[in-house]
Amino acid sequence: MGRAPCCEKNGLKKGPWTSEEDQKLIDYIQKHGYGNWRTLPKSAGLQRCGKSCRLRWTNYLRPDIKRGRFSFEEEETIIQLHSILGNKWSSIASRLPGRTDNEIKNYWNTHIRKRLLRMGIDPVTHTRKLDLSSILSYNSSQINLQSLLAGMQPLVNYNPELLRLATSLFSSSSQRQNPNFNSFIQNIAQENSLFLHNQFPQLVLADQIQEAPMMDATTCVSYPLSDQAQFVESNNVEQYPSICWESNGNGNPAATSSSTQDCYVSLQSYYNYGSEQNLMDPPISNNSNQDFSFGSVLSSPSSSPTPLNSISTYINGSSSIEDEKDSYGSSNHLLGFEIPDDLLDFNYDFV
DNA sequence: AATCCGATCAACCGCGGTCGC
DNA sequence: GGCGACCGCGGTTGATCGGAT
Numbered sequence: 001m002g003r004a005p006c007c008e009k010n011g012l013k014k015g016p017w018t019s020e021e022d023q024k025l026i027d028y029i030q031k032h033g034y035g036n037w038r039t040l041p042k043s044a045g046l047q048r049c050g051k052s053c054r055l056r057w058t059n060y061l062r063p064d065i066k067r068g069r070f071s072f073e074e075e076e077t078i079i080q081l082h083s084i085l086g087n088k089w090s091s092i093a094s095r096l097p098g099r100t101d102n103e104i105k106n107y108w109n110t111h112i113r114k115r116l117l118r119m120g121i122d123p124v125t126h127t128r129k130l131d132l133s134s135i136l137s138y139n140s141s142q143i144n145l146q147s148l149l150a151g152m153q154p155l156v157n158y159n160p161e162l163l164r165l166a167t168s169l170f171s172s173s174s175q176r177q178n179p180n181f182n183s184f185i186q187n188i189a190q191e192n193s194l195f196l197h198n199q200f201p202q203l204v205l206a207d208q209i210q211e212a213p214m215m216d217a218t219t220c221v222s223y224p225l226s227d228q229a230q231f232v233e234s235n236n237v238e239q240y241p242s243i244c245w246e247s248n249g250n251g252n253p254a255a256t257s258s259s260t261q262d263c264y265v266s267l268q269s270y271y272n273y274g275s276e277q278n279l280m281d282p283p284i285s286n287n288s289n290q291d292f293s294f295g296s297v298l299s300s301p302s303s304s305p306t307p308l309n310s311i312s313t314y315i316n317g318s319s320s321i322e323d324e325k326d327s328y329g330s331s332n333h334l335l336g337f338e339i340p341d342d343l344l345d346f347n348y349d350f351v
Numbered sequence: 352a353a354t355c356c357g358a359t360c361a362a363c364c365g366c367g368g369t370c371g372c
Numbered sequence: 373g374g375c376g377a378c379c380g381c382g383g384t385t386g387a388t389c390g391g392a393t
Contacts, residue, residue, distance in 0.1 A: 016361075016387080038378070054379080055362065090381060105382075106360050 013047045017056055021046060025053055026061055059102045066098025070107055078104060079112060083126040 013021075028044035034057060037050030046053060059065075070078075074096055081092045089101035089108075096104065108123075116123040 014363075051379085052362080058380095059361075087382065101381075102361075109383095110359055 012041075012049050012052075014052070017060075021048070022056070022061060025057060029057065029061075059100045062100075064098055065100065070099075070111075074099065075107075075112065078108065079126075082108065082112075082123075086124075 037054045089105045093101040113123040
């Protein structure tokens with residue numbers, strides 16, 4: 001014997017709510033509170049199902065709902081949380097007081113998502129759309145990997161975005177056989193043993209590098225928060241979690257807790273990101289056709305070779321979207337890490 | 352003025368997990 | 373323990389609006 005039916009479908013009104021209906025719902029909830037959505041419509045004198053009433057209340061009539069345009073800080077928070085949580089709109093909404101999951105979802109789909117797409121950023125993975133293997137196959141055996149990787153290592157340590165890149169690079173079967181690359185990964189492993197232990201358990205636990213699971217730029221960038229993940233709040237200032245990687249039990253990494261914002265990529269970097277040279281363009285050469293710039297290879301948003309505090313790099317300096325300018329044109333949101341100058345200027349020669 | 356088209360967002364739909372009977 | 377309603381969530385739809393033609 002289950003519960004009694006929620007409501008009769010027949011005879012119940014659908015579609016837009018009238019102001020009279022709104023007032024009935026508000027009056028009833030103010031007087032009796034909410035809790036039993038099943039019986040509420042009848043008690044309130046509404047020809048609606050409980051589900052419709054709950055939706056109307058939680059998404060529109062609730063007194064603590066903040067209406068109007070999203071602020072820059074809210075938008076940045078959405079992007080940051082989405083990069084970790086994915087389409088967990090309710091979880092994201094819980095970090096944005098006064099905003100509903102429905103409102104955030106709509107805003108994402110109508111504004112942020114399109115903007116990221118215009119910038120060539122995959123709104124699902126938050127990475128530049130890029131086929132790394134095709135770049136590495138660009139005569140990759142001749143790249144001076146030792147120099148390249150030595151320069152990358154300080155960047156990669158403790159930076160999830162670049163760890164993703166590193167794991168993407170590592171997924172290239174040709175690179176797995178490269179001793180320089182293996183050495184690079186092992187060095188990172190010492191600094192990021194937890195992450196790599198879960199990404200490549202064989203790699204960290206074994207004395208020698210063994211076959212690592214194939215990952216590509218898509219699969220290695222999704223790190224769902226575990227249920228146990230906790231956000232830290234302090235003095236009303238939200239602190240977003242840094243990412244500590246733990247296994248979720250099925251071989252995939254799962255992020256957990258902690259504090260600091262260091263691991264996040266700022267909106268400014270997204271915008272600089274959008275101004276980058278097309279990564280599929282032929283490599284830029286300074287002195288010969290066998291050089292390529294480091295900046296043109298990195299796929300991570302946090303790896304922009306452009307000065308990150310430079311407003312002049314804002315979407316090629318020619319954004320046609322006024323609200324983008326309004327929101328970001330004068331903002332200088334720094335990355336949680338710095339790219340050494342010598343690395344930005346470094347050219348990697350083929351051997 | 353009429354029509355078209357894209358953007359927006361409130362509301363609905365369907366699914367999965369939870370919980371009461 | 374099983375059934376089935378409830379609840380919350382994410383995806384999708386469709387009405388509406390404003391700008392362009």
